[in-house]
Amino acid sequence: MASFLLRCTRCGKQYDGGGGFRLRCDDEVSGDHGPALLRPVYERKQIQVRMELPGIFKFADWLPTGPYYIDPAPAHLGEPYCYRSTGLARRLGLENLHIAFSGYWPERKLNLVTRTFKEFEVQASIPFFLQSFLGREAPPFIIASAGNTANSYNYHTHVLGLPLYLFVPESGLGNLLLPFETHPVIVAVEGDYTDAILLADEIADRCELLRDGGVLNAGRRGGMSAVMLNAVAHPTQGTQRLFDHYFQAVGSASGAIAAWEGVQLLLGDGRFGDTVTQIHMAQNAPFAPIFKAWKEGRKDLVPVPAEEAHRQVAAVTAGVLTNRKPPFGPAGGIRDVLAESNGAAWEVSNEQLFHGARMFRSLEGIDIGPAAAVAVQALCQAVEAGRVNPSDSILLHITGGGREIQYTEGKVCRARPTLRVKPGDIASVLAAIGKPEPISAERISRILHRYDGATRH
Ligand SMILES: [Zn+2]
Structure with a gap:
């Protein structure tokens, strides 16, 4: 089975990859050591490229998504080239x-x-996140991005039917373009990328949502x-x-x-x-x-x-x-x-x-x-x-x-901001988004497909 561990790059402590959504080593959280990334360790040391799987899941042996992949068919998943x-x-x-x-x-x-390539990032991070919530509700995705990651989350959550909350600096709004209409909640921050990140962190705290951790996210x-x-x-x-x-x-x-x-x-x-x-x-x-x-x-x-x-x-x-x-x-x-x-x-x-x-x-x-x-x-x-x-x-x-x-080829739809706020304007955001919509257990089980060895089912 395609299991994996998350290994602390500072102290070497290892955690079960499927054992809950994790961004940090316990020893970092407790202050025993400084900041460190967790790096996935896979059971398979030699990769078998699985040409029958969609998108980046051809490399599923070395993705921290366990035995799971996503397939939003008839929408397609992009691939590296x-x-x-x-x-x-x-x-x-x-x-x-x-x-x-x-x-x-x-x-x-x-x-x-x-x-x-932010498309590949999101293909993996969705199952990386959702596999931690099998059998129960998951909080919705809350993403801060300068534009490309936001656009990619917008694409993938749209084709998978998942809720999405995006925090984007105003200058990044121009990147939110897709060939069809989408309707995520978009908070346009009148500041830079870092201002968008800080505001998303604050809102996640207040609404008890999980931030995906950006670079800390092994998925x-x-x-x-x-x-x-x-x-x-x-x-x-x-x-x-x-x-x-x-x-x-x-x-x-x-x-x-x-x-x-x-x-x-x-x-x-x-x-x-x-x-x-x-x-x-x-x-x-x-x-x-x-x-x-x-x-x-x-x-x-x-x-x-x-x-x-x-x-x-x-x-x-x-x-x-x-x-x-x-x-x-x-x-x-x-x-x-x-x-x-x-x-x-x-x-x-x-x-x-x-x-x-x-x-x-x-x-x-x-x-x-x-x-x-x-x-x-x-x-x-x-x-x-x-x-x-x-x-x-x-x-x-x-x-x-x-x-x-x-x-110049076809239709281009620009995602519209739900609201525009100054950096740090938590109150306006809370008033606008209300209670964020969770992802149901049933929805998660329908989105996560399992593969075993080379078999798809
Ligand atoms: Zn550690």
Whole structure:
């Protein structure tokens, strides 16, 4: 049976993965040790890619979803995609560049409705969460996001018929677009991403709802690690070898941490070589707290006064990368991943970012979002600096692409905010949402499908 444990990256204590919704080690909660991520440990050491399962559940052996998967058919679940680059590779003089493309690209039969890998995050986090409530009611999802995670939760909860409460900074509302109408409760916060997170935390406390924990959520990270698993282990798209380097743009860096967790699993498998993939994280200057803390050799983020942080956040083009509290210092977090992988952090200016987007479009034939362009430019910098060699195998993760095609192709529906509030305006939110609607036990049992071995039922 596909069971799993959650292992504390600081003290090594292990918890039954199916034994209740857990984000932290007991010893962290009691103050016996500092902050740490819990990392899933799976029964199966060698992955069997299950091509018969939908979406990322092809990698179910290494997802913290136990024996469960979701299938909202006839709606579909998006899948990771990886291909070998020719255009960009030639321009940069790279012999072995692969691109993991998480977006919308019909020409290549790529159909991520929400156009980013946050779709994989949500596919896994829904069963990760709901499996803890089998046989009883579960609280509804309450999500704070700069837009892409919100849009992905909106898509998946809509097709599964689940209630959803979204907290989104006003600047992220433009990302809440789907090809059909949806009706989640949306609180638009007149502040930045961090303000949205803080307000969602407060409301969850008052209404006794569970926050999904963001980067602390092993389900979310597990879903995103499918990008790395696909690029290496997929029977046709995968290289069957671990990469020398992985490049991604980061805000909370949960995707880059997830990629590293995927690397650990692939190393443990034994069939994909023993290359320790160097993880490269890129941010959009002037708001680049991860880059700054890493460059200065800090144990944790350099504190930035709120006003200064707001000013910097407002000055970046890739708004989804502006998490003010990414997990830099916690065990298993950003600093550990960069150090253990011998990785690097990069910062990319707005000007460079536009250049990267244009270059990618002309060489690879698809429009990409500003965050993805940050990753492209970080790779360019690494090539120029001699940080990567022409013969190195490189995985460049482009998450967020195909917006222009999707928007010009068919219907686009914008999710409307239920209310707009100032940061910290708890009273207005409570007055508007009333008593949040729980998810019934019956609903949960209908959503969670079981698989056993390779059998679907
Ligand atoms: Zn611990």
